[in-house]
Amino acid sequence: MAPQLESYYKAIDGLTDTFIDRLAEAVAIPSISAEEARRPDVVKMGHWLKSQLETLGASMEARELGKRPGKEHLTLPPAIIGRYPAKKDESKRTILVYGHYDVQPAEKSDGWNTEPFKLSVDSKGRMYGRGSTDDKGPVLGWVNAIQAHQKAGIEFPVNLLMCFEGMEEYGSEGLDDFIIAECKPGKFFEDADAVCISDNYWLGTEKPCLTYGLRGCSYYSIEISGPGQDLHSGVYGGTAQEPMTDLVRVMGGLVDTNGTILIPGIKDLVAPVTDDEQALYKNIAFEMSNLYESIGSETGIFPDKERTLMGRWRYPSLSIHGVEGAFSAPGAKTVIPAKVIGKFSIRTVPNMEPDDVDKLVYAHVEKAFAGLKSKNTLKVSLQHSGKWWVASPKHWNFTAAAKAVEKVWGVKPDLTREGGSIPVTLTFEQATGKNVLLLPMGSSTDAAHSINEKLDKKNYIEGIKLLGSYLHYVAEEPMSVA
Amino acid sequence: MAPQLESYYKAIDGLTDTFIDRLAEAVAIPSISAEEARRPDVVKMGHWLKSQLETLGASMEARELGKRPGKEHLTLPPAIIGRYPAKKDESKRTILVYGHYDVQPAEKSDGWNTEPFKLSVDSKGRMYGRGSTDDKGPVLGWVNAIQAHQKAGIEFPVNLLMCFEGMEEYGSEGLDDFIIAECKPGKFFEDADAVCISDNYWLGTEKPCLTYGLRGCSYYSIEISGPGQDLHSGVYGGTAQEPMTDLVRVMGGLVDTNGTILIPGIKDLVAPVTDDEQALYKNIAFEMSNLYESIGSETGIFPDKERTLMGRWRYPSLSIHGVEGAFSAPGAKTVIPAKVIGKFSIRTVPNMEPDDVDKLVYAHVEKAFAGLKSKNTLKVSLQHSGKWWVASPKHWNFTAAAKAVEKVWGVKPDLTREGGSIPVTLTFEQATGKNVLLLPMGSSTDAAHSINEKLDKKNYIEGIKLLGSYLHYVAEEPMSVA
Ligand SMILES: [Zn+2]
Ligand SMILES: [Zn+2]
Ligand SMILES: [Zn+2]
Ligand SMILES: [Zn+2]
Structure with a gap:
């Protein structure tokens, strides 16, 4: 041979x-x-x-x-x-x-x-x-x-x-x-x-x-706008609805601390784990200490190897990356940003079709925003997706x-x-x-x-x-x- | 004369x-x-x-x-x-x-x-x-x-x-x-x-x-940190608790779309409005169109002059200014920020003592964060205050x-x-x-x-x-x- x-x-x-x-x-x-x-x-x-x-x-x-x-x-x-x-x-x-x-x-x-x-x-x-x-x-x-x-x-x-x-x-x-x-x-x-x-x-x-x-990746933007230009919080705080207030409230409903995606329907798109597949994870050379070493802390979601590896490879995850348009420098600026764009992405797995994910994301974000009864304007959009x-x-x-x-x-x-x-x-x-x-x-x-x-x-x-x-x-x- | x-x-x-x-x-x-x-x-x-x-x-x-x-x-x-x-x-x-x-x-x-x-x-x-x-x-x-x-x-x-x-x-x-x-x-x-x-x-x-x-101004930072350095959301999404997830959930509980401060006890610090004072507002030369013109939109909180002026002068307000440490540029970056600092400020009015406001803010933010049961680390602090x-x-x-x-x-x-x-x-x-x-x-x-x-x-x-x-x-x- x-x-x-x-x-x-x-x-x-x-x-x-x-x-x-x-x-x-x-x-x-x-x-x-x-x-x-x-x-x-x-x-x-x-x-x-x-x-x-x-x-x-x-x-x-x-x-x-x-x-x-x-x-x-x-x-x-x-x-x-x-x-x-x-x-x-x-x-x-x-x-x-x-x-x-x-x-x-x-x-x-x-x-x-x-x-x-x-x-x-x-x-x-x-x-x-x-x-x-x-x-x-x-x-x-x-x-x-x-x-x-x-x-x-x-x-x-x-x-x-x-x-x-x-x-x-x-x-x-x-x-x-x-x-x-x-x-x-x-x-x-x-x-x-x-x-x-x-x-x-x-x-x-x-x-x-x-x-x-x-995993695949679908990357979204939530844009919320209201005032015609950035405002001073001393002069306008308490009189104008603030896009940043709405944005954090909408983004706060996307995912919880333990990584559970709060968008209804996402879970149902994920292919069930088979017994065969489950067994595969047991023997993989990986220790929780590997995770802790590479993230530089012990702030992992799961205490065990199997669920950690499945969390990385086998299940979707949602990360909030940041906000464009808000104050992001060190120090203290008393601005009311006129337009803010929250960025988040979902890592996708079989059998999540990107189009289906988009529909669920849009519906959830639009519903959450509607619940605020805000006069500001919402645009939620896909920046890119890879399967x-x-x-x-x-x-x-x-x-x-x-x-x-x-x-x-x-x-x-x-x-x-x-x-x-x-x-x-x-x-x-x-x-x-x-x-x-x-x-x-x-x-x-x-x-x-x-x-x-x-x-x-x-x-x-x-x-x-x-x-x-x-x-x-x-x-x-x-x-x-x- | x-x-x-x-x-x-x-x-x-x-x-x-x-x-x-x-x-x-x-x-x-x-x-x-x-x-x-x-x-x-x-x-x-x-x-x-x-x-x-x-x-x-x-x-x-x-x-x-x-x-x-x-x-x-x-x-x-x-x-x-x-x-x-x-x-x-x-x-x-x-x-x-x-x-x-x-x-x-x-x-x-x-x-x-x-x-x-x-x-x-x-x-x-x-x-x-x-x-x-x-x-x-x-x-x-x-x-x-x-x-x-x-x-x-x-x-x-x-x-x-x-x-x-x-x-x-x-x-x-x-x-x-x-x-x-x-x-x-x-x-x-x-x-x-x-x-x-x-x-x-x-x-x-x-x-x-x-x-x-x-009004006075008390400016706060909510710092949430976990990982030792920024992480890639593909590799670590779904396995590590993310500071940004915690931050938006905590900031989402500070104030609502109509400017109502959700921190218990703040309202009680505000001096009651007297009838004399209430009467003062009626004759002030101000129209709602002045507000709309200066904010560049009709996204005001109140439909009437009196409540708008009182919202600006007479009542406290809370504005969320932005997030330091997260992704803030245009485009799509798949980062899990290791440490994020949310910035917000409260405009204060009689008889709010800055120290009392600090205590209520700290207690509220710490309680909200504790409710998340996160392994990340929270620091809430005052950046500066002016009475x-x-x-x-x-x-x-x-x-x-x-x-x-x-x-x-x-x-x-x-x-x-x-x-x-x-x-x-x-x-x-x-x-x-x-x-x-x-x-x-x-x-x-x-x-x-x-x-x-x-x-x-x-x-x-x-x-x-x-x-x-x-x-x-x-x-x-x-x-x-x-
Ligand atoms: Zn000057
Ligand atoms: Zn000046
Ligand atoms: Zn390469
Ligand atoms: Zn490379």
Whole structure:
């Protein structure tokens, strides 16, 4: 069973320094998609990645995605797409992999202990640098897997299709349409048999996982307005109805302290938990101390692991994010804001249809506001919504990945979901009609999006072994299960 | 009765151009106390004012108030104090007048139709410019009154003590201690018999008023915290208790849409309205259309004038100003804020003792939060409080002012209160132990603190007549009533 893996692993161990150097080179390019001034670095990073793969014999293209909507002076960085081997082997499965080469903003002065755009490896093998784990390490995982196959002199087990974007940290502008177009018959991604995305993290630090579900998100605004302009509370307090008074009263009826959503009907949209499913949660490597450590307090809702994980993955939640238009600075300003916009979002799960959620939200908010008998004006609206995603973890794509994890890490992976959304996942599923697997490389302590982002050397090197092994097990899975 | 007034008025009419030029010169100095870079202009304005008065023979001093607390590199602008005539006439009453020579910030780009620091008089006699009505016009009213007496060749009827500050629009830093010290025996203001402040506005545009009451203000923060840092709602929504959820639930129980304060016990602190008092409201020149015009909508609480005016002046009100620490920008951010601070204030009236109000607020907020059974942490605190002020409108200080209004404007003034606070009023009352009168020059449409601030030429010129007449009637009031 996958007998060539040992020589593949040996090649990786021999190339360790090369792979770390490659990651250092990537981290040194500050490809921050959110900052206009860094756009040339984002583009540079895309071309650097393309040339790394071309050097290894892949057939690569940089596809322009046009201008940035609303900022027509800014060209979007290209999607770097490719195929390896350059010529398709019709006898092999085709796996489409996705990653992103842009990164979150970072400045040393934000509180980094090291230069964010210089990879710094400490004595414990922690490799610090912006993008190390999100998502340059995983993207280079595929590059390195190709190189290690060549060094080991073993045949690449599948046709690899690649899709690397440069705007993920800024809303993946332009990507959805591109993916949908390229998955059509006759186009670049048409022959993908399955999809693998490496852009998330283990649930903890010790045990790998495969991720088969994500919650969706529907984001709402409640706008309440009355006066023509902001008023002084000394002059008008007690004579004018105040939009902020109405807003807190309406928002106070959305959710309670223990996270119970108070909007009638929401609960009824949630798929019932089966016994099988319930049993899954018991064995997942997760402790309440993991939660407390990551939130930095013991202010959790549930005292036990199962309900906590289900609260994160399996049930909807409602968070109130803030208020636009009210006084938000430090200090004491005696303003009556004329128009305030409360923001909240609902994390959605199967089988909540976004349209049904919208209807229940609107009805509840409108009824609550009507109950106030206010002369102010209410507008409740959806800002955006992304649907939840759940894949079948019994598909060969997952089976192959599970075998690879067991081979490389010596344990069966946890099957997990995530509470947040990775919108491209659903796009790939819908555009290809194929199974999508989330196969993380980094661990929960990697601090993606924070200061001192890192990727452990062990996760990087074993991760390269994992990605290659996954492809070998994919090749071995019976074709009939497709 | 005050037979010299006719020649005084004639002198004013003859000096109209001089007085407008003087206002133009004052407006041209951008003495913005809130902007550090403008500090030299504030100081320049103080010295300009001092020299104007010295030229007229007043004895003036520029008193340094020290460094700005917390900004030790910034010297506070001086208090410009003085006496006219330079030598006290022991046979006359002594009136202490207050005004401020600093102004609110202004930029043409804020939406001004004219240059804010160039006085622009239109065909209807509206004199536009920052500080025209707040408070350079009224301050120059005293200067001009002195000059007109000299031109008319009539004796100044009282000893005038002057106190002009340069930090009013930025919290009157340093002034309270100065006033208290200078009202002590042997000090500059020790012999004031009454105080007159001209720094507020008529209730409408047609009828002058004398103001005898101001509401106080107690400003509170409700801080609720839980997580050690902001969390992502995808990952932690449904597993962690959210401070913002608790905050909106607590704030939702403070006040209702019609302004009724829901904090038990507050109502009981309010002095009952007497029949006499009730009757006062009926004749005040105020229409509901004035309210609707000034708030820019018809979202008032009460449909009638009496309850609206009492809501503004006579009863407490509670306004929720905003939330610090939550998401307040446009757009959609999926954050769970770790610590949020809700801000609200209560406008207070007789006989609400600030300490009693604090106790009721704390008890109510703590009880509401306890009812949530949240693991988050609550801190409720007072940011600052200023007490309400009510003077006796039967004092000779008011009687004299009422006669002056009737003489100059041909109508008896409305006796009004104001909903906002002018903290220096209470300071003067407490420091001198004497009656304080608020004698406005400008009208309700002057747009103090807004774009296109103006003072009507008529209000300025008749206002100079009014200030001088007031001093003459003060001189005629029987001494026994003091
Ligand atoms: Zn990522
Ligand atoms: Zn990211
Ligand atoms: Zn003022
Ligand atoms: Zn002002």
